[in-house]
Amino acid sequence: AQTVTQSQPEMSVQEAETVTLSCTYDTSESDYYLFWYKQPPSRQMILVIRQEAYKQQNATENRFSVNFQKAAKSFSLKISDSQLGDAAMYFCAYIVGQGGSEKLVFGKGTKLTVNP
């Protein structure tokens, strides 16, 4: 079964500090996409960052960056200079399937608390 594992159900960080959320996945494919989604209390799912597996360079989006270790099937999210608005559930996900049948598989999420 293709799975995504987020081993930290909850994390907390002090405002302005850095936090890393972990994610591992299981796939036999060589070309795929990985994502981190943020879900604040409003419930809206917001795409934070995307990584293409064939690219060795780690993706970055402002204060958000990933550490992508393809051989280890690891895809962690680093949030720098944490802000109160970063408090949310964070979901790791990746695409499975091909040829029109691609689907996202989600982890169970990590709840991030940002302390002032």
Next chain:
Amino acid sequence: DAGITQSPRYKITETGRQVTLMCHQTWSHSYMFWYRQDLGHGLRLIYYSAAADITDKGEVPDGYVVSRSKTENFPLTLESATRSQTSVYFCASSEISRARRYEQYFGPGTRLTVT
């Protein structure tokens, strides 16, 4: 307004009733998806559609029916609601081009309670 909308946002229904959740997107995205979100399970795919009149099952399709007669609409029907279908339901869409297809845009969700 452009985007993806869901209606109703909240719904309470009784066991055995038929319920339809609506999803509408204005981007003309080819792909549309229905997920349910439950505590401890993250988001699980119920059904998806690659284009009008093309649908396929996801991870948890039992008890649900979908249709897609128009590109912009993707309704989800619970034919005979059960308490286990109490959940938050999300609709999503994505483009067909390889560079963008895998980026899914989510609606605001529908909280459904079955009593």
